[in-house]
Amino acid sequence: MDQTIITPLDNGPLLVKGPMILQDAEGNPFPVDKPQVGLCRCGHSARKPFCDGAHRGKFEDCWRVEK
DSSP: OOOOOEOOTTSSSEEESSOOOOOOOSSSSEOSSSSSSEOSSSSTTTTTTTTTTTTTTOOOOOOOOOO
């Protein structure tokens, strides 16, 4: 896979698959050593920017493309 795919999971994180460079606001890279990561959308994760599952029961969002 040579493209990056980002999928907002129902009531969960953004799932990012493919090659990526993840940086903080100052341009410092976060180490990413997996082919996919979950990025927190709820703000409850203790491992931001990564999801740690803390959203369960606290966050609801089911994003869809308008047709």
